[in-house]
Amino acid sequence: xxxxxxxxxxxxxxxxxxxxxxxxxxxxxxxxxxxxxxxxxxxxxxxxxxxxxxxxxxxxxxxxxxxxxxxxxxxxxxxxxxxxxxxxxxxxxxxxxxxxxxxxxxxxxxxxxxxxxxxxxxxxxxxxxxxxxxxxxxxxxxxxxxxxxxxxxxxxxxxxxxxxxxxxxxxxxxxxxxxxxxxxxxxxxxxxxxxxxxxxxxxxxxxxxxxxxxxxxxxxxxxxxxxxxxxxxxxxxxxxxxxxxxxxxxxxxxxxxxxxxxxxxxxxxxxxxxxxxxxxxxxxxxxxxxxxxxxxxxxxxxxxxxxxxxxxxxxxxxxxxxxxxxxxxxxxxxxxxxxxxxxxxxxxxxxxxxxxxxxxxxxxxxxxxxxxxxxxxxxxxxxxxxxxxxxxxxxxxxx
Amino acid sequence: xxxxxxxxxxxxxxxxxxxxxxxxxxxxxxxxxxxxxxxxxxxxxxxxxxxxxxxxxxxxxxxxxxxxxxxxxxxxxxxxxxxxxxxxxxxxxxxxxxxxxxxxxxxxxxxxxxxxxxxxxxxxxxxxxxxxxxxxxxxxxxxxxxxxxxxxxxxxxxxxxxxxxxxxxxxxxxxxxxxxxxxxxxxxxxxxxxxxxxxxxxxxxxxxxxxxxxxxxxxxxxxxxxxxxxxxxxxxxxxxxxxxxxxxxxxxxxxxxxxxxxxxxxxxxxxxxxxxxxxxxxxxxxxxxxxxxxxxxxxxxxxxxxxxxxxxxxxxxxxxxxxxxxxxxxxxxxxxxxxxxxxxxxxxxxxxxxxxxxxxxxxxxxxxxxxxxxxxxxxxxxxxxxxxxxxxxxxxxxx
DNA sequence: GAGATTAGTTTGATGAGTGAACTTAAGTCG
DNA sequence: CGACTTAAGTTCACTCATCAAACTAATCTC
Numbered sequence: 001x002x003x004x005x006x007x008x009x010x011x012x013x014x015x016x017x018x019x020x021x022x023x024x025x026x027x028x029x030x031x032x033x034x035x036x037x038x039x040x041x042x043x044x045x046x047x048x049x050x051x052x053x054x055x056x057x058x059x060x061x062x063x064x065x066x067x068x069x070x071x072x073x074x075x076x077x078x079x080x081x082x083x084x085x086x087x088x089x090x091x092x093x094x095x096x097x098x099x100x101x102x103x104x105x106x107x108x109x110x111x112x113x114x115x116x117x118x119x120x121x122x123x124x125x126x127x128x129x130x131x132x133x134x135x136x137x138x139x140x141x142x143x144x145x146x147x148x149x150x151x152x153x154x155x156x157x158x159x160x161x162x163x164x165x166x167x168x169x170x171x172x173x174x175x176x177x178x179x180x181x182x183x184x185x186x187x188x189x190x191x192x193x194x195x196x197x198x199x200x201x202x203x204x205x206x207x208x209x210x211x212x213x214x215x216x217x218x219x220x221x222x223x224x225x226x227x228x229x230x231x232x233x234x235x236x237x238x239x240x241x242x243x244x245x246x247x248x249x250x251x252x253x254x255x256x257x258x259x260x261x262x263x264x265x266x267x268x269x270x271x272x273x274x275x276x277x278x279x280x281x282x283x284x285x286x287x288x289x290x291x292x293x294x295x296x297x298x299x300x301x302x303x304x305x306x307x308x309x310x311x312x313x314x315x316x317x318x319x320x321x322x323x324x325x326x327x328x329x330x331x332x333x334x335x336x337x338x339x340x341x342x343x344x345x346x347x348x349x350x351x352x353x354x355x356x357x358x359x360x361x362x363x364x365x366x367x368x369x370x371x372x373x374x375x376x377x378x379x380x381x382x383x384x385x386x387x388x389x390x391x392x393x394x395x396x397x398x399x
Numbered sequence: 400x401x402x403x404x405x406x407x408x409x410x411x412x413x414x415x416x417x418x419x420x421x422x423x424x425x426x427x428x429x430x431x432x433x434x435x436x437x438x439x440x441x442x443x444x445x446x447x448x449x450x451x452x453x454x455x456x457x458x459x460x461x462x463x464x465x466x467x468x469x470x471x472x473x474x475x476x477x478x479x480x481x482x483x484x485x486x487x488x489x490x491x492x493x494x495x496x497x498x499x500x501x502x503x504x505x506x507x508x509x510x511x512x513x514x515x516x517x518x519x520x521x522x523x524x525x526x527x528x529x530x531x532x533x534x535x536x537x538x539x540x541x542x543x544x545x546x547x548x549x550x551x552x553x554x555x556x557x558x559x560x561x562x563x564x565x566x567x568x569x570x571x572x573x574x575x576x577x578x579x580x581x582x583x584x585x586x587x588x589x590x591x592x593x594x595x596x597x598x599x600x601x602x603x604x605x606x607x608x609x610x611x612x613x614x615x616x617x618x619x620x621x622x623x624x625x626x627x628x629x630x631x632x633x634x635x636x637x638x639x640x641x642x643x644x645x646x647x648x649x650x651x652x653x654x655x656x657x658x659x660x661x662x663x664x665x666x667x668x669x670x671x672x673x674x675x676x677x678x679x680x681x682x683x684x685x686x687x688x689x690x691x692x693x694x695x696x697x698x699x700x701x702x703x704x705x706x707x708x709x710x711x712x713x714x715x716x717x718x719x720x721x722x723x724x725x726x727x728x729x730x731x732x733x734x735x736x737x738x739x740x741x742x743x744x745x746x747x748x749x750x751x752x753x754x755x756x757x758x759x760x761x762x763x764x765x766x767x768x769x770x771x772x773x774x775x776x777x778x779x780x781x782x783x784x785x786x787x788x789x790x791x792x793x794x795x796x797x798x
Numbered sequence: 799g800a801g802a803t804t805a806g807t808t809t810g811a812t813g814a815g816t817g818a819a820c821t822t823a824a825g826t827c828g
Numbered sequence: 829c830g831a832c833t834t835a836a837g838t839t840c841a842c843t844c845a846t847c848a849a850a851c852t853a854a855t856c857t858c
Contacts, residue, residue, distance in 0.1 A: 014431075015428070015449050016450055016846085018451075018813095018845090018847080019421070020813080021421070023814060026815085042836070043836070050414050054836075054838085055817080055838075056415070058836090078824095080825050080833075080834045082835055082836040083823065084835080085837090170762075242728075249728050249729030256720075260657075266759045321655075324724075327654060328632075329634070357666050360653045363569075364561075417816085417844095418816095418846095419844080419845085421814095441804095442806065443804075451846075451847090452846070455845080455847075477855095479804065479855070480854080481804055481855060482805075483805055484805085
């Protein structure tokens with residue numbers, strides 16, 4: 001996953017900054033502050049928080065209001081002095097999120113406040129990439145038509161596979177797609193906007209990190225496991241999804257649990273996916289695939305021996321694989337998503353305890369394990385957030 | 400490892416930027432450009448490269464020259480026009496790097512050009528932390544005394560253990576130290592400068608990424624394995640060492656190779672360290688510990704069955720453990736250091752090939768495996784670089 | 799030695815933020 | 829009810845870093 005502005009982190013700017021960069025920077029600071037605020041701040045609040053003068057804050061906010069990136073609302077409360085006008089992320093700015101899942105196509109339009117302002121979900125007829133993506137594009141255009149004068153600022157696409165920097169899907173085993181130019185095929189949906197393509201696990205993790213655009217959730221550093229037929233993952237550090245060289249970071253499904261374990265489609269043996277993927281869990285537990293999420297914990301609680309065995313297998317494999325991950329990336333919170341989000345608290349605690357035993361740093365900071373918030377369209381929401389992230393990061397281009 | 404203050408320019412600034420930030424930023428851009436240049440650039444070269452005007456470049460360079468952060472040199476070559484004055488990183492700026500190893504204490508003074516301008520190596524009498532660190536501080540003061548008017552800008556300390564953000568060594572199994580306030584004990588060495596403490600693997604990786612301060616080496620994204628009695632590691636992305644929440648990232652030694660393997664001191668089982676650490680390799684190969692680096696490859700080549708077995712064990716364990724790491728962090732280059740740097744090319748290739756088979760992204764980007772440059776004081780050099788990094792990142796505070 | 803060429807410097811203009819004074823729109827209190 | 833207090837927002841002159849362009853300096857070429 002590539003960052004919006006792509007000037008990496010804090011690297012010494014490769015090129016000089018000029019006066020206009022100052023303004024861009026401060027516009028971004030204001031948008032970020034408005035997005036993360038719990039209550040709508042006034043211009044004066046922003047000036048104090050960002051240690052700029054009221055004059056500057058006022059001028060910049062005026063520009064943002066004109067561009068509809070922030071909205072003014074009445075904040076009539078019985079305070080002394082001239083009443084402040086509260087500022088909120090603009091509802092006139094929306095991002096479009098698209099997702100291809102193994103059996104569904106999703107489109108979501110989300111505004112800067114994180115509200116869903118348009119949605120479509122359709123079952124996908126398995127088929128070749130071109131026709132499935134055409135169907136998706138059609139749905140997206142329908143959602144776009146319903147936006148009623150709101151400003152579309154970008155399109156994100158979440159895919160269950162490995163994606164390169166140019167928006168090409170290199171490989172999606174569970175879709176049986178190889179080397180598909182997704183960004184190119186969907187370009188028409190974005191109009192003049194770039195179509196941002198990324199792995200669904202990264203997109204889902206984005207929502208976990210930022211439940212609303214520009215507003216960090218309770219977790220800013222965690223490893224996100226998103227389990228379905230395939231097991232993916234993402235590493236989030238400081239509220240940002242960590243990319244690998246080719247956006248290939250976070251392939252948790254292929255961390256080795258046991259080198260003498262079963263062969264995996266990836267060419268290796270004993271991969272995590274072979275223990276906790278939907279296919280494996282369904283087989284061991286005897287549950288049909290679409291009942292695993294809802295039925296596994298209940299089955300185990302009821303004493304069904306196959307369900308108990310499946311839960312034990314999941315617990316064991318996750319604790320081994322995640323311990324390696326936590327030791328390597330030094331991030332000690334884990335969020336479980338997909339069908340793993342339905343595990344019961346006792347199992348979660350068992351995983352946590354076994355992880356603690358294997359993690360070298362747990363003595364100073366115990367490992368935390370939680371489950372993802374239940375959003376049936378996390379990846380699509382994340383894709384929309386991804387599109388909106390550009391406005392939050394560089395509002396100057398939208399003013 | 401924590402970044403030097405660095406207000407990231409690209410991340411949403413938590414606070415407004417003002418005119419002076421512009422200057423700070425552009426000073427940093429110039430220093431970075433001077434450091435990474437292959438030939439000493441002129442003011443005009445810098446202006447062109449950074450797309451600022453010659454006027455601006457000239458003024459900022461003048462300030463840096465006055466502060467001795469960059470030096471002017473004659474660049475008399477038969478070119479037309481007024482001869483340019485070349486610019487090089489200043490030799491008047493030095494960082495001090497300290498390292499505690501299991502049997503040695505090292506101190507190195509390095510200038511901004513990456514030249515060693517002072518060094519001391521002494522054997523360490525095993526002892527309690529306080530007395531060992533006092534001895535180290537004494538050596539450091541001696542080196543500092545020999546700096547002859549150069550400006551000391553910081554002190555870095557490399558330690559074989561886990562370190563927290565405040566410069567406390569939490570745990571160093573191979574030194575048998577626990578919870579030592581290293582930064583506090585060594586504060587006198589730094590004078591008014593902060594003492595920057597980090598894991599030796601991170602410091603060594605820094606030198607691999609940046610052979611000279613501010614100048615990236617051939618690898619900017621890699622996983623660095625530093626093997627000795629303990630096995631540590633560091634993840635370098637974009638030329639920067641990735642920190643975990645508590646600088647605990649990169650604990651490669653405790654990635655699980657086989658959950659049913661031997662117990663490890665960390666409380667887990669089958670950790671990489673139990674297969675490729677100096678202790679394990681010495682035992683399997685029958686070589687004395689201090690001969691492992693030099694004798695292992697030779698022994699295996701000569702057909703010694705114990706050495707062959709040791710090499711096979713190392714090959715197997717590294718390929719399993721590193722595959723997980725590469726899949727998780729999405730970085731496909733691996734640099735082997737410590738006694739692993741002495742493995743012969745055939746073994747390196749065998750590790751590479753087995754890794755390729757296990758890495759999900761290898762189809763698009765084959766895994767690369769190389770060995771570290773042989774620097775007997777990599778950690779101390781890295782610590783000195785770490786101290787100098789602050790000048791490169793924020794020269795304005797030194798002007 | 800005149801001319802060409804490029805490095806570096808000087809000078810005034812521009813744009814963005816600062817500080818302080820000013821205006822506006824409430825609530826408070828006699 | 830009207831004067832006073834309080835705080836938000838606005839205006840305006842000022843500062844500072846960069847830009848643009850003219851100018852000076854030093855060397856090579858012919």
